[in-house]
Amino acid sequence: MHRRFFFSELRILPMPKQKLRRLRLKYSEIRRKERDQVKHKMAMTAAAAVLGLSLAGFPGKGWAADPHVTVTLPKFTVKFNGSEVKSEFRQYPLLVYKDITYVPMTWYDSRLLGLETGWSAQKGLSIGKGNVTSSYAPYASDTRSRASARAAVPSFPVTINGKAVDNAKEAYPLLLFNNITYFPLTWKFAHDEFGWDYRWDAAAGLSITSDNPQVKVLNLPASAGEQEVAFFQGYYYYTELKEKYYHIYRSPETDLKAREPVYSYEADTGYGNNKSLRFRVVNDELHFSYHRGGAIMGSDVYGKVGPDGKGGVEQQGYLDYRETPSGTLVISHGVPPHSGGLYLMPQGEQRTYDHAIGDPKLYYGWHISADDGGRSYSGDSSTTVIGDEVYVKASPDPDQPDRLNRIYRVNLKTNKTVRVVDADVQSFKIIDNKLYYVKSGDQLLYSAQLDGSGEQKRSDQRVRTFEIVDGQLFYTSPGANDTVKLYKAESSGADELVLGDGIVSVQFLNGSMLCKLAAGGDYGLKILDGNGELRLAVADPVAGAWAYGDRLLFISAAGGEIKELKLP
Template sequence: IEASGVTAAHQPYRTTTMNNRNQTAVIPGFPIMVNGKSVDNQKEEYPLLSFRDITYFPMTWKFGVDEFNWDYSFDSINGLVINADNIKLIQRNLPEIRAKNADGTLKNNVAVTPAFVYYEDNRGQIIQASLADTSRTRAVYQLPVWTYGDGETTVYAGLYTEGGQTFITYHQGGATMGTDYLIRLNDDGTTSLINDTRFYIKDFDDISIKYWIGPAPGPGQLYMQGKDGEWYPLGNQDLLYGWAWKVSANQSGGGSNQDTCLIGRDLYILGFNIKAENTSTTGIYKVNIDTSETVRISSREVTGFQIEGDYIYYHSDGIMYRYSLKDREEESLGQLVKAPDKIYSFAVLNGNIYWQDETKRSLHNLKGVDLNPGAELSGMGLAGDNKEYLVASFAETAQSKYRMMIFDKQGKVVFKTSDEALPRHVYITGKKLYFYNITAGTICIGELR
């Protein structure tokens, strides 16, 4: 047992079995640690007890105040009052009619904003519910039946929020000939079709860029939309854009990548010279959207990058780098791992670098400190009105203390919970936190500090 400042949602324990009139608890014989200190339970005036495989500690001043730092009081009017310093959560319940997987578990296809919560129900409908009163609902979209399925199963869809708006995405049809759909769910209950192609489309204010992310990618598939609404080729037509592409002795292939950014009139995007694939590697290219001039900014092989401020951050061969957009110089930030281990993923917030190793899948800072010892990172992403927070989620492991952590721009942990939640389930505006709690099955609302 450890005082960690962790927050967790209340989960009522419901059963149809009545307790016996008399119950028996036992003094456990196994070792007990409180805040890293061993407790000799046999010598305790009020020992810890074990009941139904749960260990209970006595509500004494020793534990409540000295060990757990509770604000702890008792009087004849209010009885026992306990206040902890962790963040308090308000919960909103969701109905039982939500969509389930084939094994009976919830799909957890949920998105939340300060005004609404969206979820998929058991009939393949996307439901919009008022966050103030989740019993007030309306269906805003019907998922289509999957054309390659049994004639009844609807497409597998994903809900998420971005830039204050809610979207749903799904794939219809087969892997090769099918279509990806992106649809915006508007607050008034209407929907807007954003994309129904295999192109990835990125809008930068009044400038739109697209590139192919479907099967059989090829060179020259980068386009910019003109004022007349038509799409025009952009960049070096020998390059494969927006893919982390690799070539081995017997085959070539890769995965599409959404790391692209427009700075002034220069577009930064991954590229691979497919016309010289035997000698080429994937790298970061700068493409001028007026002239199509295309320049590789570093000779290093790079499969992903992030731009923050005046720097481009990326890694290659286990070393983290940053490239100055002003000075056009590359700087090594240090060797983080050595082969055969690799940097699996990374994120940057206010110059603070968070990265995941491929072997243990742990989350580290630039100094190599494991930020949630024993835990396997399952996802991370930026959140907040100005992307001022980093949300990290973790898989369940025996040593993991937290399932989700939120870091601010100074690198401080401002929220941590033992409940499961994913970055796509989190919405932050100001210091107000909204998220779908997978463990409790509820929407949680709190205030970050």
């Protein structure tokens, strides 16, 4: 099946009426007359978590013994980026010390608020703003949190945004509780260092909002996470399983409950439910595809969503297809493979195989490999149409291994067929009117003019996938344990390693690279810009992702929820 993805309060204790009246003063008056009180009475969490670092492990050799202080639970509502923190049954509850709210520096709490942390035995703890985000993690516990407890005042060095903090001299020092560092929500840290917004209301409590991109959970049916989801032109597209049928729905972003039926198809393939639905955007239209039936007698189905929001079938069978000025080009992937297999369906006609094009002796659209004296065939999706010219992979004779998998050009009007690259090619693309292709032998990336002349080697490493992003050539190379590495090709000097082992897949989209990372790592996604620099790291574990415009949808690998954020 052809696939291409195109890929988003300060804590204040209840106050006497006199202090509440003061808080109603203009902001300038508060800053002038009550700056110290506002700093320390408005607690906002600089949640820079050092997750899993034990209390005993923090001080280390050479640090003084840690004094202890008494802390309590907050008696008011606290929200982080709209999510309520329920401290009563939380493994790492919020704390209050000297009327200041303290936030646990867990991994997810800190990333939720846009903070990164680091630790070394020599330099201690570092906390700073970073290009990170996370959805809210409740850290739920079956055990009720104690109303009052003891927390340690650590003596190790601390830096905030690169500035040293003398914790022993702080009126509101960092604390250690349940083996986790806790951070005070004072004005100078929450506002001045981290730029957070906060709201205090006597009835609603404390609300803290950070300025990093926020992850939100979409209220879609539970089964929606079983297959791919999409966002396109103001609508969310997803499936729901009902009575042996998958139903594709769409809901406007303004009202998820106001859903509309798009398309339905039978779920059972004879081998269980086939969760193969894929969405892609082609020429600013939303297309979808899925598999129907078994592996041999079944077929792939390709559909498109019309302007009215209804889906219809465009093609079906084992094939690939492209739209051309002369009609629809179909590349057959039916078995057994045979010569020919390249067809042009004039516009408005039903799909037939009456209009074969190209050299009938060539095997079009297959990648053919030699396996233990035999041959294996896999459908190739590299075919590209430029005007009336089709660039396609083809082989003249499967039994001649020195002539397999060449790039040919076929003219749709004259049927003239020309071999343009005389090398065994794994895959190819046409970018900015140049051919880019990976050779099967050395698996390196090469480029050439559209007629095959001027060949140049473009990679130092073996190549899986590649793309040009903002004028820079990037490619993935095989890594350890079925992962890949991301490189930036350099015209002079060695290629630059952008991300090492741990990448499962890379989607190239809209001037960015969306890197899905292997399970068990620190982050589920990393989004890079056209220079290979980090735009955003998402801490949530990710099963699958879809991007369109500035919107990113992903399926949680932990619970299957559909989550969304807007790309920076």
